[in-house]
Amino acid sequence: MKHAVILIWVFAIAVVPAVVGAYDLESAYRSRGGYDYHKAASSRDGVYDINAARAERGAFEGVKPGTAGVATNALSAVSESSLDWYRAAAARGSAEAQFCLGAIYEEGRLVPQDLSQAVAWYRQAAAQGNADAWIALAGLHDIGKGVPRNPAEADAAWRKAAELGNVAAQYMHAERCYQRKTPDLVQAAMWYRRAAESGSIPAQYRMGEMMFKGEAGPQNYAEALKWYGLAASTGFADAQYALGLMYDKGLGVARDAAKARDFYAKAAAQGHGTAKTALGEAGQE
Template sequence: MSIRLILGASLLALISSAALAQSKPPAAKPADKPQTAQPAQPAATGDLIKDGLASLEAKNYEAALKAFNEAYNAGQADGAFYLGRMLELGVGLEGDPEKARLLYLAAADKGSAKAMNRVGLMSFRGEGMLQDYKTAREMICKSADLGDADAEFNCAGLLAQGQGGSKDIAKAMTYYAKAADHGHIGAMNALGFAYRDGSNGAKDLEKARAYFEKAALKGNPVGLYEIGIMLEAGNPIPKDLGKAHLYYNLASARQHPQASIALQRVSEALSPEDVEKAQAAARSWKAAE
């Protein structure tokens, strides 16, 4: 899909100015209590997008809106994407999905991979536009080719399911691998399941273990649970019920729906001393950054 909607800087400024006006607190009256101090502004880095994100993190919404607006005016398409996210989610201002959609379209037209992925998802779901899998796949996979990890994951799913075009498992695996290399946990687990079950035509339990382990190290409950299963079964890694207890315990604490039952099962197979050791290991365990 070729998006020809160009959102001018003046209109973008108008949208963000209106949002700013809505986010300001009313002027204090003499009888009112003193206004709460404004959030501190993080030190500027010189990168408008980074500064805007830092302001968001600090809940300084006016500064974030200003930084994203200035970024877009300076040629950084992601500025309009982040303004769109603020409008869509109602972060620091009144939500407005339609204006958010216009900002996403403008950012995508200017080359924002994040916005292309978001527009693609809107086409896939029929959010504010007609549902169109072909358009969704085109936009999402274009974003993926620009290196956006979420788009790589989403493109892989469309290819694997054959939505918006022909099914291509080999190409889907390539995009999943790219997303996993970029740190996408969902892609790590998708690759783990594909290699575990052989749904990609190449069953390989060692590769499955490697991908699940990467997700587990980041504290993901799916990865933790799947490693627990492998440790309990002794395939493809040596059986270790103490470590299985550790992984099931961590997965259960993160609300994996099947981990609690597995945890109880392994607890009954261990001595009280071994259970205590496993519990201590879980308390001291920390996810990788």
């Protein structure tokens, strides 16, 4: 059940169009550093066309020249004119525009839904190293949308996106390594660590879990405490419960009933069932 909850949590971050609808580019775009609008406006290239498309959507609102930024949602405000700019940018070789066209065709925004076109544009963008396109292809192969269902192809696409530095993809690739019929704990630990070090909260929890269980080398409570602590500090309920357990049982730390109850209470307040039970038992001691 924990794995299912965390998978839902990370998909809310990755927002794969094949799974949940229109793709929100904001976080993914921020992770790539964005474009310099001031420079882009002075040269007619794919970046210029992308910026023109954004301008048609009012995407420059609150964005100053020379700074990076992006519209909140790549598809929700697509207009006929911005669609033309995306097509122009894609023709000039813009991987981002190719990805956006893939999402437009997948969702059927302003054009009839055409999954073959969506896949073709995603593949063009992916061939240029666009991590978002690899994520989209992974989602399509996972559910057999527009392409034959192929978990191996999905695995390969998630790994490509992970290798390109997409943190959500690094976490998802680690999850898939961990959940195989024969888990690959070495690969899982490596990718969880990469994602965790880049700030992925569920990956930080997973690193704590692997350290706690001795799945990433020898059992290491100190490392488990560190990773659980990072995730718990953001309000991640599973990590808060795990810290409560460590303080409750004195695992790697001096037993501290007050701290245990505090962490149990924080997790329980978010609806964590096991934490509620543990909190009730702790109150009876």
